[in-house]
Amino acid sequence: MRLSQFHLHTSKETPAEAEIVSHKLMLKAGMIRKLAAGLYTWSPLGLRVLRKVERAVREEMNASGAIEVLMPSVQPRELWEETGRWEKFGGQLLKIQDRKEAWYCYGPTHEEVITDFARQELSSYKQLPVNFYQIQTKFRDEIRPRFGVMRAREFLMKDAYSFHLSDEDLGVEYKNMYDTYGRIFTRLGLKFRAVSADSGAIGGAVSHEFHVLAESGEDALAFHSGSDYAANVELAQAAEPAPRAAASEAMRKVDTPTQKTCEDVAALMGIALQRTVKSVAIIGADADGNAQFVLALVRGDHVVNEIKLSKLAGLGEYRLATEAEIVAHLGSEPGFLGPVAPRKAIRVIADRSVAAMADFVVGANEAGYHLAGINWGRDLAEPDVVADIRNVVEGDIAPDGEGTIGLARGIEVGHVFQLGRKYAEAMKLTVLDANGKAATPAMGCYGIGVSRIVAAAIEQNNDDNGIIWPEAMAPWQAVVCVINPKGDATVAQAAQDLYAELNAAGIETALDDRGLRPGAMFADMELIGIPHRIVVSERGLASGTFEYRHRRASEAENLDRAALLARLGK
Amino acid sequence: MRLSQFHLHTSKETPAEAEIVSHKLMLKAGMIRKLAAGLYTWSPLGLRVLRKVERAVREEMNASGAIEVLMPSVQPRELWEETGRWEKFGGQLLKIQDRKEAWYCYGPTHEEVITDFARQELSSYKQLPVNFYQIQTKFRDEIRPRFGVMRAREFLMKDAYSFHLSDEDLGVEYKNMYDTYGRIFTRLGLKFRAVSADSGAIGGAVSHEFHVLAESGEDALAFHSGSDYAANVELAQAAEPAPRAAASEAMRKVDTPTQKTCEDVAALMGIALQRTVKSVAIIGADADGNAQFVLALVRGDHVVNEIKLSKLAGLGEYRLATEAEIVAHLGSEPGFLGPVAPRKAIRVIADRSVAAMADFVVGANEAGYHLAGINWGRDLAEPDVVADIRNVVEGDIAPDGEGTIGLARGIEVGHVFQLGRKYAEAMKLTVLDANGKAATPAMGCYGIGVSRIVAAAIEQNNDDNGIIWPEAMAPWQAVVCVINPKGDATVAQAAQDLYAELNAAGIETALDDRGLRPGAMFADMELIGIPHRIVVSERGLASGTFEYRHRRASEAENLDRAALLARLGK
Structure with a gap:
């Protein structure tokens, strides 16, 4: 591609509306233009970059045996009512009424449609296993679209859905997809990690997320230094704490007039934050389904993990307690809460690390006071429930006792699920098995955020001058820059010859023949992140060399033709 | 592709809901499945076929210098209000309200979005000319979606939009796109014609439609036998008629008690239909914009062309007259109307062929009577307007006098327009010209119905056994059929070797290793329209031959390897 014939439109300005580096750089490089909130035109x-990702995904999916289809973006309400998701999916579901006042949605995902397709297509176990995928436009009506294409409303996704007669077969395909995802992200040149994940609203028992690692990532990931285990912090297990020590202090009341947080109390008392206990007041349900006041306790230096908490009995749909409920049960305003001597009966759920504490500090259920020297069984009853309800933190002992937990940040770009029979049952999908009996297939589903990968790759690969594309995602692998293309015909011709030669050798190369000054031209090529830059100049030609610089190199080097081709891997 | 690993799902049943052959065959071949009215999943x-079309379109567009972009499908109302189309576009525009109650539409076309993109991207004449295109999903809320993907609501379209400093530049790119479209349809192996077209609601002065020729086509096209001229019947000019003959009959009243149509009157009177005149009562506007009763006259064997009529002064937004208006102006119920002696003043617009008639028959403006022997200037005043207001018919003399007009039917698959400055002006798009002055660019727009081409190709290419794909659109060019793949290992191996060899030679080949009986296997391959079928059998191998049959051939032939490869063009 000659850039004089291409519409390249970079900007020196850093756009004010962009909060994260990928959004800034995509706007500066002119990769996207905003149409409306969460809606972007790809320039x-x-x-070019998006299609590179799409192609890598398609080729690897095909190689793995998945078969491509294309489903409509507009989906009828009736299907979503069969699975109950028309109501349950929430505000992200963009509902549409057509001219006949029939309801549809702009598909945020395609479980219903593929299951309906399968009802029409699949009738025999002989057609299984099968894995259908598409690369298609989706819409999620984000309440606060932001970060450019990272959290856009309309986006490009690869979604695959597999059907199996047995759970074992589902497991085999799940592993196949897991491995395929690894090949896709490796091929794209990204540093990534697969982590155990909560399967959330999509449902199903087993799921893994694939994250591009980047400091700016929204998700916290936990790694074990001593094993392959990695999990989203939402799911990562904390280790069993050391056994509880014996009580050594007496309970005493401490004056904490304005100290409402564990941090402030610990600072005032001159003790470690680890000796305080945080009390979170929530409303769950008792065994009969009646509202029940619950105090969830974690150590002062820990954070409650809402997903772990919600998996405990009675807490499936818990909510935070209101101030009135708190006063009614504990007799105190928030900031001074604790499990000792509540006004009314409450349920106490202690994180395992809290249950293992002795001589700890809690709120006194009286404004301006905390209690210190608290011990289980002496100052208050043992907790009703002891469970792992906190987020792991950097340096935690790993649950297997081998090594410690490290944290990293990631951007979720893929997610694989074992859905089981949830959708197939709801939509009455059956096939005849080998005995001629109707059987409900097990399903898997496998998503990749194609457009999001572009932004994630930039978050991982950039510097002050712009984007640094991995080779496989670069708009062009190489660019031949011509100094003063209208000046010296020999230089222009040599550049053109090299450009043609590199393309013929299979190196996708652009020719920057726009006639910009060298500084502006080089700045553009760095901003848009072309991995290999070759400069053709009069001086270089005189000495039989080209100036070569890799996007990550600090210096350029002068190479003759053979050395240049070798450097480009040919 | 081994068909045992591919999801092929044909049906012997002819689906009841399909009215046209392409829809029937696409369902029988299992190419599409219906999700809801006008919404189809591509299997x-x-x-595979859709992607072949998409690829041909993309490659030819790229070769022509157009540059690919990707715009959102969801578009904000504000842009459509800038051009006034939010109201004007009509019921096909699918309007959507998001969770914040802001209005959007699912884009049926992208003039507004690309012009907004251009406002952000284009600032200098140096960036022009430029032609942006996309291949993207569109939605038109058809009142009666039908014919499968031929008139679906959600469909795949290639739309391109070019920007130019001068009308001359627009003309150059228009010609470039016109030629590119010719290359695309030629490459796809389709018989097609480009015809002059009315530009309709999109606007602009010059436009051509590209039609795939098929007897089942919805559009009537007019060709001149003596020249290259072709036009949609909506636009095709009728020739100047021969001069009017002298009057030879006296006016007389004819008793036509139940004869309300020209056909019935001519039959009753025993005269040629060409001697009768049809009077169509409409309401237009006079020079002051007041409603005006108009009688449009065409010969009894002709049909009024609404588009030609609407281009006459005062008829831009004409409508049919109501019965009350007819009675008020002519004094008669419909069926007996005519231009002679109306009750109130009316405007008479005569087709040129009517103005050239003598001794003709019209309604008497009295129920049960017609008038014969009518002559202009004697029995009534000369017409207020004489113009070409009829559809051409087969056998008409061509306007240039060379040869005659022939009619054919076509399916519109492409449309190119010179939009001029309509959108650029409405949306205030300007660039600086060479003198530093703001100039409004001229625009062109160029559409291709990518998914519709698939159906149109089938309408043109099919027989009783199924689809007959042109090579470039076939899911596979060739199929190697194995007789009894699990029986004789030598046969299975030979088939596999041939399959591999053909693919290596660049012939995209499928291997039918599903183990079907020969009759069922051959029927499937004919139904799905694979151009070249090769059968590997024990008997053939014994004589060193393969059985070869082209989809259009009536007989199979036995060919040795060399002859087979030669037949496949290798």
């Missing part, structure tokens, strides 16, 4: 430059 | 087989 010629941006689309 | 693996269907998608």
Whole structure:
């Protein structure tokens, strides 16, 4: 591609509306333009990158045996009512009424549609296993679309759905997809990690997320230094704490007039934060389904993990307690709460690390006071429930006792689920098995955020000068820059010859023949992140060399033709 | 592709809901499955064909210098209000309200979005000319979606939009796109014609439609036998008629008690239909914009062309007259109307062929009577307007006098427009010209119905056994059929070797290793329209031959390897 014939439109300005580096750089490089909140047009430059990702995903999916289909983006309400998701999916579901006042949605995902397709297509176990995928436009009506294409409303996704006669077969395909995802992200040149994940609203028992690692990532990931285990912090297990020590202090009341947080109390008392206990007041349900006041306790330096908490009995749909409920049960305003001597009966759920504490500090259920020297069984009853209800933290002992937990941040770009029979049962999908009996297939589903990968790759690969594309995602692998293309015909011709030669050798190369000054031209090529830059100049030609610089190199080097081709891997 | 690993799902049943052959065959071949009215999922087989079309379009557009972008499908109302189309576009525009109650539409076309993109991207004449295109999903809320993907609501379209400093530049790119479209349809192996077209609601002065020729086509096209001229019947000019003959009959009243149509009157009177005149009562506007009763006259064997009529002064937004208006102006019920002696003043617009008639028959403006022997200037005043207001018919003399007009039917698959400055002006798009002055660019727009081409190709290419794909659109060029793959290992191996060899030679080949009986296997391959079928059998191998049959051939032939490869063009 000659850039004089291409619509390249970079900007020196850093756009004010962009909060994260990928959004800033995509706007500066002119890869995307905003149409409306969460809606972006992909410019010629941006689309080249998006298509690279799309192609890698498609080729690897095909190689893995998945078969491509294309489903409509507009989906009828009736299907979503069969699975109950028309109501349950929530505000992200963009509902649409057509001219006949029939309801549809702009598909945020396609479980219903593929299951309906399968009802029409699949009738025999002989057609299984099968894995259908598509690369298609989706819409999620984000309440606060932001970060450019990272959290856009309309986006490009690869979604695959597999059907199996047995759970074992589902497991085999799940592993196949897990491995395929690894090949896709490796091929794209990204540093990534697969982590155990909560399967959330999609449902199903087993799921893994694939994260591109980047400091700016929204998700916290936990790694074990001593094993392959990695999990989203939402799920990562904390280790069993050391046994509880014996009580050594007496309970005493401490004056904490304005100290409402564990941090403030510990600072005032001059003790470690680890000796305080945080009390979180929530409303769950008792065994009969009646509202029940619950105090969830974690150590002062820990954070409650809402997902772990919600998996405990009676807490499936818990909510935070109101101030009135707190006063009614504990007799105190928030900031001074604790499990000792509540006004009314409450349920106490202690994180395992809290249950293992002795001589700890809690709120006194009286404004301006805390209690210190608290011990289980002496100052208050043992907790009703002891469970792992906290987020792991950096340096935690790993649950297997081998090594410690490290934290990293990631951007979720893929997610694989074992759905089981949830959708197939709801939508009455059956096939005849080998004995001629109707059987409900097990399903898997496998998503990749194609457009999001572009932004995630930039979050992982950039510097002050712009984007640094991995080779497989770069709009072009190499660019031949011509100094003063209209000046010296020999230089222009040599550049053109090299450009043609590199393309013929299979190196996708652009020719920057726009006639910009060298500084502006080089700044553009760095901003848009082309891995290999070759400069053709009069001086270089005189000495039979080209100036070569890799996007990550600090210096350029002068190479003759053979050395240049070798450097480009040919 | 081994068909045992592919999801092929044909049906012997002819689906009851399908009215046209392409819809029937796409369902029988299992290319598409209906999700809801006008919404179809493309199966693996269907998608292979769709992608072939998409690829041909993309490659030819790229070769022509157009640059690919990708715009959102969801578009904000504000942009459509800038051009006034939010109201004007009508019921096909699918309007959507998001969770914040802001209005959007699912884009049926992208003039507004690309012009907004251009406002952000284009600032200088140096960036022009430029032609942006996309291949993207569109939605038109058809009042009666039908014919499968031929008139679906959600469909795949290639739309391109070009920007130019001058009308001359627009003309150059228009010609470039016109030629590119010719290359695309030629490459796809389709018989097609480009015809002059009315530009309709999109606007602009010059436009051509590209039609795939098929007897089942919805559009009537007019060709001149003596020249290259072709036009949609909506636009095709009728020739100047021969001069009017002298009057030879006296006016007389004819008793036509129940004869309300020209056909019935001519039959009753025993005269040629060409001697009768049809009077169509409409309401237009006079020079002051007041409603005006108009009688439009065409010969009894002709049909009024509404588009030609609407281009006459005062008829831009004409409508049919109500019965009350007719009675008030002519004094008669419909069926007996005519231009002679109306009750109130009316405007008479005569087709040129009517103005050239003598001794003709019209309604008497009295129920049960017609008038014969009518002559202009004697029995009534000369017409207020004489114009070409009829559809051409087969056998008409061509306007240039060379040869005659022939009619054919076509399916519109492409449309190119010179939009001029309509959108650029409405949306205030300007660039600086060479003198530093703001200039409004001229625009062109160029559409291709990518998914519709698949159906149109089938309408043109099919027989009783199924689809007959042109090579470039076939899911596979060739199929190697194995007789009894699990029986004779030598046969299975030979088939596999041939399959591998053909693919290596660049012939996209499927291996039918599903183990079906020969009759069922051959019927499937004919139904799905694979151009070249090769059968590997024990008997053939014994004589060193393969059984070869082209989809259009009536007989199979036995060919040795060399002859087979030669037949496949290798």
